Amino acid sequence: MKLFNYDSENENAVNYGQYYWGVELPDGRFISLHAQSINVVDGALVASRVADDGSIQNQLAIAAGHWVTYYAASIITGDPVCIDKTEKDKSTIFEEWVAEKRAEQIKQWVAEKRAKQNISA
Numbered sequence: 237m238k239l240f241n242y243d244s245e246n247e248n249a250v251n252y253g254q255y256y257w258g259v260e261l262p263d264g265r266f267i268s269l270h271a272q273s274i275n276v277v278d279g280a281l282v283a284s285r286v287a288d289d290g291s292i293q294n295q296l297a298i299a300a301g302h303w304v305t306y307y308a309a310s311i312i313t314g315d316p317v318c319i320d321k322t323e324k325d326k327s328t329i330f331e332e333w334v335a336e337k338r339a340e341q342i343k344q345w346v347a348e349k350r351a352k353q354n355i356s357a
Contacts (some may be wrong), residue, residue, distance in 0.1 A: 253285045253295075254307070258309035259335065262302065262341075268314060269296060274306055281306055304337060 253272035259281065260266050271283035279300025287293045307316040316330060 241268040253283070256308055256309050256311045257283065258314055259298065259306045261298075262304055264338075266314070268309060271295065303343075305334070 237308070241302050253270045255271060255273070257269050257271055257274055258266055269283055272285045274281060274283050274284070277297075279294075281298040281303045283296040284292050284294050294306065308318060310317050
């Protein structure tokens with residue numbers, strides 16, 4: 237599975253940090269970005285860089301509930317770089333993990349809808 241085709245729409249994106257990250261959105265889309273670091277602050281995903289004067293600048297924040305997962309990504313393939321080797325292809329494991337998370341989200345959503353409508357399982 238190739239998540240990204242590194243044809244950056246912003247040739248200056250690398251100026252925003254030396255690391256390349258992948259972020260999955262709830263609708264299944266993926267975004268890629270350059271940032272020096274990514275942190276979770278009160279559920280929000282915050283990407284930061286070090287400015288010329290040495291200060292930390294937040295450059296992107298995705299509100300809690302508007303992102304699913306993030307990872308350090310390969311600039312070539314977009315795959316998670318922290319996976320060394322597996323019994324299966326890395327992208328297959330990642331696809332299975334994403335599918336499992338989506339299934340959990342759907343089950344929770346259905347349970348919430350049923351609870352609101354007083355429908356038993």
